[in-house]
Amino acid sequence: MADKCCGPTNSEVVQDKQGCCSSQPKAAPIEASGCCSGASNNQVEITSCCSNEKDEPESHTPKKEVSNCCASSVSPMEDSPKSSLTVESMEYSVQGMDCPSCALTIEKGVRSLDKIQDAKVNYNTAKLKVVASGNGSLDQIENTVEKLGYKIAPVHQNKKIKTYDVEGMDCGSCAKSIENHFNHHPAVKSVNVHFSTGKMKLEHENSVEDIVSEVSKLGYRATLLSNKGQPEETTKRKRTYGGKTTLSGLFIAFGFIGSFSGLAPFVSTILYAVAIVLSGAKPVKSAYFAIKSGSLDMNVLMSAAAIGAAIIGEWFEGATVVWLFAIGTALQNRSIEQTRKSIRNLMELAPSEAWIKAGSELVKKPVDEVRVGEVIVIKPGDRIPLDGEIIQGETSVNQAPITGESIPVDKMTGDTVYAGTINESGSLEVKVTKLVEDTTISKIIHLVEEAQEQKAPTQAFIDKFASIYTPIVFLMALAVIVIPPLLGLGTWGEWTYKGLALLVVACPCALVISTPVAIVSAIGNAAKNGVLIKGGTFLESAGAIETIAFDKTGTLTEGKPKVSGITPITISEGELLSVALTLEEYSTHPIAKTIVGYAKDKGFQAKDGELYKSIAGKGVQATINGEIYFAGNLKLFEEMNIPLGEINPELTEIQGQGKTVVIIGTQKEILGVIAVSDMIRPTTVKALDGLKQVGINQAVMLTGDNEGTAKMISKEANVTRYFAELLPEDKVKAIKQLQSEGHKVAMVGDGINDAPALATSDLGIAMGGAGTDTAMETADIVLMADNLEKLPHTIKLSRKALAIIKQNIWFSVIVKLIAFILVFPGWLTLWLAVLSDTGAAIIVILNALRLLKVRD
Structure with a gap:
């Protein structure tokens, strides 16, 4: 038995009378050798140890072997002094949770699995932490969470x-x-x-x-597939199946014609049988393995219908069933490939090789072998192979593959360029800043693929419905074949035929395919246009949005304010700028940086300051020569009861012009005023007009500026409504207020400073995702370009996708109902049943493919 116990660093572990360990929270960390911790991040193989099931793993780290403790999962009364237990811990990222109750559902689902000791889901961080006992016990988790309708991925990807x-x-x-x-x-x-x-x-x-x-x-x-997502082998693909289908069709045609031209019936039967073998070999083989693995898929239903038709002597019907099924499957596959091409085209954007500068020579290297810091040379007209920083040369770069912008962007020394973009003019030398797997285009491809794999709520519901519908109709078909003949209501052949037709109707292919193909097409279209939609859930959410809230600075405006006026009152202009420089030098606020840059450009020096302090949402203060100085907005000085006197009219006038006022003063007096203005983006008004055209009822501006500035900018930007003088936390309140009024609200910001408001909204949209990892990770939708031009297209595409999904679902359901009704009077032949199923699936796919053609 252990003399001492060890535990998590934030808990104290003590022994009870039996010698087992338990944890007491919030004590000093205890270090002990020969002890086991059940609390940290390890896979721990425990030999006679005690573990605390409630401890939360933080990450997945290598397995450690420890001994000389007791395990809570093993009774201390057992005769054997040693027992062995493997504890695994893992952290996952979960996407698709839209409220905390989703987190609770996932927790319950995972905890119900065998050998899972604990599972905790943090809704805010979208992380699932699991502790499991037993080898391989973590393998079931991803399947379980995906069955619940969410996307899950290990935080540390399993390289195996x-x-x-x-x-x-x-x-x-x-x-x-x-x-x-x-x-x-x-x-x-x-x-x-x-x-x-x-x-x-x-x-x-x-x-x-x-x-x-x-x-x-x-x-x-x-x-x-290789690490880049490309096939590792390039052998020619066999197309023999299409030839078999054609040959099968010819045999059916010869048999059908022969039956009317005096050909012996058994010859026609042989021709039909050969046709069944040619077209039906593949689906029958697939059906065998599907049944073996417990699935009731389309191949099973079609094979049963064809074999059943042959058994009851309907050879022509059986041959026609498998032939139409083969044609329908080929057409479906060809149509679906169109949607998957959207991602393959992205993969092909970046070159596979790069010219590396090695001394005075140029060496061609695969991009996989290029390291960070190496210098690559890009000639005019070439695609840029890797992300990097220009160290020599000037050019224009077509960034459409990343941002969707049609106009090339001028680049010079110090600027960033992205893999997959096109060097339009000058020759460039670029220092590589990211490996091939970390480039912006690689991350876009990865995120888009993840988005396409994630099930939207509609798709999850339909899949669940189909899993119930198919077995029920299958059992009904069996009942139709067996019960009526036993009751003497008809012949076995008559009811078997109807049952087989019902089997074909049981296949919900068109219904199941109605949603995912539409979502894949829409997400692919968006990616091509510089918009990253991170899943079907968010695509559906975007289609339901009525109100969009915009952060003002950097979203509606350029985010690069300029000093537009200086009004000294009790000191000279130079002295005022020196004090302002001293106060604002350590601030990260955009307006502070503008004032600092302006003062330094004018050649002014900062004074000796100390005790710097930021006053959230109001300004800054510092002590200069023993006196406290302030730089901030009107609210700051009003709260300090400093008289504004004769400058009040001037402040009102400046604010009325839509400019931001920065007041410089002490606790006794106002020293002067600096006016700063931020220009509306050229694309803002056009984008907001476009949003109104696609049905957005309200465009709302959120800003920390005063009422006068907010009013002026709201008129210029043509927003419907604004909230002014907001502290960072007030933006969340503004979003909640809009939601309480019954609106579905999207929030548009930069993905970093506006994170709380983005998280609170029904849909978070980040701008300027190109090169900004945080924006790509935090938001639900990312506009890769640093402007709002693509936002109307995104909303239009989402609404079109929702409309097409509804059309597909209704069409699929109506076709099935009609077919179902026609079975019992005997009006639905087997070949017509197959045609209705495969035909409906093809129509649904073609309808969804229209989303690839939606333009701005």
């Missing part, structure tokens, strides 16, 4: 997971069948298949060839 591109999936049930198959495979630890992106993520112990072979058995084609 390989990503494959899978061809041939035509709806979500195909992805489910592949998942189920590998869930029963002993060499596979975890599997996630995403129909939307056509990607499969596997952690497996066997070879890549074995995985490719297993996927091939299911009737699909898998290709391992």
